Amino acid sequence: MNTTIYDVAHEAGVSMATVSRVVNGNPNVKPATRKKVLDAIERLGYRPNAVARGLASKKTTTVGVIIPDISSIFFAELARGIEDIATMYKYNIILCNSDQNKDKEIHLINTLLEKQVDGILFMGGEITDEHAEQFKLSPVPVVLAATLDEKGEIPSVNIDYQQAAFDAVTALIEKGHQRVGMVSGSLEDPVNGYQKFSGYRKAHENAEIEFDETLVAIGDYSYHAGMDAAKSLNKQENPPTAVFAATDEMALGVIHGFQDEGIKVPEDVEVVGFDNTRLATMVRPTLTTVVQPMYDIGAVSMRLLTKFMNKEEVDDQIVVLPHRIEYRQSTK
């Protein structure tokens, strides 16, 4: 059997309470007593049991993180931001992949709550009423990262995706492009689909260019979806001279798709991606892209969650981080 606080108390000739005080850094312990206890701990190789502590104190210093897919370069970067800040505030993370599957998501929320996490960081696609319901019922705070709650009821950290897409497409239009294509995510996806597509449309409205739906392809965020989109876009009688892709990975696919057809990037067609993942600098031509600060979104959302967990005052629970466009070789 493992050594317990009781054993230490006995060994040091003090009470359990005193040992607990020492272990938890409570200042109300005489230095001499503290030393006795520390020595006993050392001698016995005592290691506090966080589960027992969690039961008694109703705090686990553990937060649940629900993420669509940790193997995605995008989410992996976000997760790192989350974990770094969590570590800074002495929390551990229980990491769960949801594959953006609603049933899994709901199930995971409940599992995490059973495990008595002190808070939940959620990344996903659509926040349905059922999600909202679960979050409302949650006894611990929930923060969304890179995930939109249309109703604006759940604390979240994002950039303004629509504005970012608007900016990127407008920049293309201002360079003289009349036919700007888009490779979008599913329009049911609030962030990578709907928001970015809306930005694309608004940029056209704003420039008074008529919207041409043949210029829009829908992809599943994969490299291959980008390649396919480029090829089909290029087959048209009047192909686009610039393409805005909803993710970097699709943008790479678009570039290579065009290149495979003998089309030169950026000479014949300019390409702009979204996210600024590490991929963007690891291709030729390097990718012009909308910078979404993934690490920061993770870090800021975790920081926000710690504030809620500490019951600190929070002035604004819907945080919108700035974005910008990083110009590289895939545009002229």
Add this chain to the structure above:
Amino acid sequence: MNTTIYDVAHEAGVSMATVSRVVNGNPNVKPATRKKVLDAIERLGYRPNAVARGLASKKTTTVGVIIPDISSIFFAELARGIEDIATMYKYNIILCNSDQNKDKEIHLINTLLEKQVDGILFMGGEITDEHAEQFKLSPVPVVLAATLDEKGEIPSVNIDYQQAAFDAVTALIEKGHQRVGMVSGSLEDPVNGYQKFSGYRKAHENAEIEFDETLVAIGDYSYHAGMDAAKSLNKQENPPTAVFAATDEMALGVIHGFQDEGIKVPEDVEVVGFDNTRLATMVRPTLTTVVQPMYDIGAVSMRLLTKFMNKEEVDDQIVVLPHRIEYRQSTK
């Protein structure tokens, strides 16, 4: 206050023990009783407290995962394999980044043990005596993933890195290359440095080609390290006609480094990478590389850990997965 098993027992008019049986799927409950309990649970919105259960049962159904950097495309893929199998066996994962820093690693092991994880999955660089000591003292099983224990005492899942490197370099030599360069990791890194470098040397010995240290560059696994290596390799009076890089990311850097100097890949120099990360197909030319089944290493190591946690019989605790070379456009 949250509803407890006691409340449910009261509501259903049975004892706590019976509720516990129902919740845990114990068959020794009359169907009628079970229904009463289930109804009460439903009515009260009861959610079992896993922390209390963990304290009473001494099992948390949680495993600790120590990983150098989740934002690395390589480890992220591994992590996904780990998580999928963990989920399959009803475990959750506490994910910790170590940055391959020894002190952090040791500290994390202790934190995880305090949290009473049922097992630990460790990914890192060198396994020092201190690591070995910690693992030996651990009350729960430990498995290494993509990490070598030279002493062969700790269960682990890997491929044969040296053989894989040998195969890759030998293939290059057999194509007629007399001057094969290498971009290695630090030789203090057992896997990406020492093992792969040894394979490189052995391939030369085997082919009776004298080893030329000017052909070897050391990189930090980054894209830029690969670029720099290519440039310095190319500055030599007698540059290599083929290069083997210890990781895909460095291989990409090598390719682009050469391209930037006007050297053609694969015409002027052939390049082989290592890992087969998703990057390998997202560049032009696509990358010939040694396939390391990252997802599988994660999955198999987690499966192995579950066997230890269940005290199942394990025939071989040092598992070596097969590797192969995937030929793409960066070689002729």
Add this chain to the structure above:
DNA sequence: GTGAAAGCGCTAACAT
């Protein structure tokens, strides 16, 4: 098939 009761290892009043 069900219940009673003793912990699991710790924290947090409350006393002293």
Add this chain to the structure above:
DNA sequence: ATGTTAGCGCTTTCAC
């Protein structure tokens, strides 16, 4: 500054 004690919510014998 330190000790006493009552839980925290559950599992697990052991009875019946």
